[in-house]
Every structure is written in C-alpha cells, then in structure tokens.
Amino acid sequence: MSDLSPNSSAFWSPTIGKSRQGKKVRADAVLKNLCPAAQEQIAQWSNQPAERDAEGQPIKGTGGVVFATQQLAEIARQFSLPALRVSSATLYEFLDWWRLEQDLEISFAREEQVMAKTGDKKKAREAGETLLMRLGLAKQDGELIEIAARVSDSRRGLDQKDEIVSLKRQQVGQKGEQLKLEREKFKASIRTKLEAGLDALFEEIKGNTRAETIFAQLREAVAKA
Amino acid sequence: MIDPVVLRSTLRRAMAMRPRDEWSEAMLKLTIERLLGLAPSALSVPDFQTAMEWNHARNLIEYRYDEDAEANYWHLTDTGKAKEGVK
Numbered sequence: 001m002s003d004l005s006p007n008s009s010a011f012w013s014p015t016i017g018k019s020r021q022g023k024k025v026r027a028d029a030v031l032k033n034l035c036p037a038a039q040e041q042i043a044q045w046s047n048q049p050a051e052r053d054a055e056g057q058p059i060k061g062t063g064g065v066v067f068a069t070q071q072l073a074e075i076a077r078q079f080s081l082p083a084l085r086v087s088s089a090t091l092y093e094f095l096d097w098w099r100l101e102q103d104l105e106i107s108f109a110r111e112e113q114v115m116a117k118t119g120d121k122k123k124a125r126e127a128g129e130t131l132l133m134r135l136g137l138a139k140q141d142g143e144l145i146e147i148a149a150r151v152s153d154s155r156r157g158l159d160q161k162d163e164i165v166s167l168k169r170q171q172v173g174q175k176g177e178q179l180k181l182e183r184e185k186f187k188a189s190i191r192t193k194l195e196a197g198l199d200a201l202f203e204e205i206k207g208n209t210r211a212e213t214i215f216a217q218l219r220e221a222v223a224k225a
Numbered sequence: 226m227i228d229p230v231v232l233r234s235t236l237r238r239a240m241a242m243r244p245r246d247e248w249s250e251a252m253l254k255l256t257i258e259r260l261l262g263l264a265p266s267a268l269s270v271p272d273f274q275t276a277m278e279w280n281h282a283r284n285l286i287e288y289r290y291d292e293d294a295e296a297n298y299w300h301l302t303d304t305g306k307a308k309e310g311v312k
Contacts, residue, residue, distance in 0.1 A: 100259045101242055108246055121293035129251040136255060136265050 009079040011038055030083040031094040039098055040217075045071050046095055047220070065091050099139065099221065106201075106214050107132040113204050131201070138194055138221065227261065227268065232276040235260050237285060240301045241309035247289075247298035250277075280305070 005011060014033035031042065050063030061067055065088050072091075076084040086094075111128030115121060198219060205211040239256040240248060248256075250273075258268050277299070280286045285305035288297045306312060 096262070097242075097260070100256065103259075104243055104256065107252070108243065121291060122295055125249050125252075125294045125296055129249060129255065132252060132255050133265055136259055 006038070006041060009081070011035065012075050012079055012081055012084060014083065027083070027086045027090045028093050028097070031086065031090070032097060042068055042072065042091070043095060043098055043217075046091065065095070102214055102217060103132060103135040106211065106218060107135070109205070109208075109211055110201065117204075131197075134194055134197060135218070227263075227272055229272070229275060229279070231261075232257070232268075232272060233279050236273075236276045236280055237301065237305055237309050240286065240299070240305070241311045244301050244306055244309070244311040247300050249294070249296050249298060253299060 012034065014030045015035070031039070034042075045068035046065050048063045048067055050058035050060070050067070053059055061070060069086060069088055069091055072084045072086060076082055107128045110131045111124045114127040115124035118124065198215070202212075202215055205215060235257050236253070239253060239260055242256070254268060254273050255265060257273070258265055261268070277286070281288070283304075284302055285308060286299055287302050288299045290297050301309065301311070
C-alpha cells in the first residue's frame with residue numbers, strides 16, 4: 001500500500017500468501033513480498049553513493065548495499081521484524097530481481113503502447129522484446145555487452161551463439177589493454193544509442209505517471225551503467 | 226550447460242513475476258537469462274525448449290498461438306500459479 005508511512009510497521013511487513021503462512025520463508029522472498037514503495041526505498045538506499053573521507057576514499061557503510069543492509073537491520077530492530085535482517089548476498093539477489101521486475105514492467109508497457117499505436121501485434125511484441133534486451137545489455141558488464149550486442153546485431157542463429165560467446169571470451173583474454181580501451185568506446189556508443197532509444201520511449205510514455213517514475217529510475221540506472 | 230532442474234523452476238519463477246501476463250518465448254528466454262545472471266542469448270534454445278516442454282507436460286504452463294503476432298504466448302496455469310505461490 002503506497003499510502004503507508006515508511007515509519008510504520010505495516011509498511012515494512014511482507015505480504016506472504018496464505019499457502020506460505022506458517023512455513024519458513026526464504027530471506028529474499030521476504031524482500032520480494034514487501035510493498036512496492038518499501039522495495040523502492042531499499043533500492044534507493046543501495047544506490048546511495050558512499051560518503052568520502054578527506055582523502056577522497058569512500059567511507060565504509062555510508063552507501064551502497066552495506067548501507068541498505070544496515071538500514072534494514074535498524075528497521076528490523078525498531079519494528080521487531082527479524083526477517084528484514086538480511087545479508088548483503090540476499091540483498092544483491094533481491095536488487096537483481098527488483099531491477100528485472102522494473103524492466104519487465106516497462107517492456108510489457110512498451111508492448112501495449114506500440115499495440116495501441118500501430119495495431120500491429122507482431123511489431124508490438126518485437127518492441128517489448130527489444131526493449132527488454134537493451135535494458136539487459138545496459139546492466140551487463142562491458143565484456144558481455146560487447147559479445148551480446150554483436151551477436152544480437154548480426155541476428156545470427158541462436159544455435160551458434162554459445163560458440164560465439166566462447167570465441168569472444170578468448171579474444172577478450174588475448175587482447176588485454178587494447179580491448180579494454182575498445183570496450184570503453186563500445187560502452188559509450190551503446191549508452192548513446194540506448195539514451196537515444198530512451199528519449200524516444202519517453203515521448204511515448206509521457207503522461208503516464210507510473211511509467212514516468214520507472215523511466216526516471218531506468219535513466220538513472222543507464223547513466224550509472 | 227545449465228542444470229535442467231534449475232532451468233525448469235527458473236522458467237516458472239520468471240513467469241511468476243508477471244503471472245497475469247502472456248509471455249512471448251523471446252521475452253521469457255531473456256527474463257530467464259537475467260534471473261540466472263547469463264548474458265543475453267547465453268541460454269541455448271534446446272535447453273530452453275526442454276524446460277518449456279517439461280513444464281507443459283505437467284500442466285504447469287500453457288500456450289496459445291497468436292496468428293497476428295505470429296508467435297506462441299505462454300502463461301502459468303492455475304496449477305503452475307499454485308506451485309509458485311502466486312495468483
């Protein structure tokens with residue numbers, strides 16, 4: 001419930017289905033069953049940059065996932081919700097899932113928008129799939145962006161892709177520093193293309209508050225990628 | 226090769242993220258890859274199809290062919306939803 005206050009116990013209480021009540025619930029399932037606003041708050045804590053000391057070094061525990069786990073531990077203590085005391089590994093898993101869920105929401109919405117606009121279901125399906133692919137690429141590291149984008153762009157047969165991935169990984173290992181520079185350039189070009197795509201997408205979702213909120217988070221994620 | 230047992234359950238876990246929606250196969254495959262931390266297209270089509278068939282044979286997922294989209298659209302059956310604890 002989005003109208004709950006973050007300072008209330010209900011805001012931080014997971015909604016576990018009846019069939020699951022009374023059973024031991026996995027730590028990541030607890031986070032996945034929090035209300036969307038609580039999940040967003042956790043993601044915000046995790047994205048918060050760490051403070052820096054006089055020498056410019058990040059101060060441990062003032063940002064990122066460590067900070068988020070500390071905040072959750074404090075909430076667990078405050079509202080007697082021990083299930084919210086989670087490890088960094090659990091939080092990382094939750095964040096991956098949460099980002100994917102956001103990407104799915106925007107991709108399915110994109111499909112619906114293209115369908116409404118063009119009436120072409122095939123085009124709509126492809127638009128949703130392409131967006132999800134691009135969002136996934138934006139979150140991968142440089143090496144995987146390079147491999148996957150090349151594979152995707154050339155639209156090679158799916159059965160050849162394992163082989164290509166393996167080959168490209170070998171090349172990455174051999175080229176060393178030179179490839180590192182190329183990768184940086186490639187990342188920059190991917191980001192530029194992605195941002196252009198995002199601009200176009202924003203034009204289409206303008207007016208839809210929910211989509212715009214997700215879009216803002218997406219843009220922030222792309223900027224950090 | 227990805228453990229087939231992991232793949233079967235990940236497939237349902239992916240669909241459970243949006244249990245009311247219909248999934249194209251490409252969308253589903255991309256989602257599974259993200260859940261497993263794989264690069265796009267890293268999951269082989271035969272492995273993916275085997276996992277689909279396994280779940281389909283047990284009535285956990287179902288599909289319909291959409292002629293306009295020229296694609297199969299998949300969804301969790303009621304049995305599949307119950308197994309994943311979603312509505």
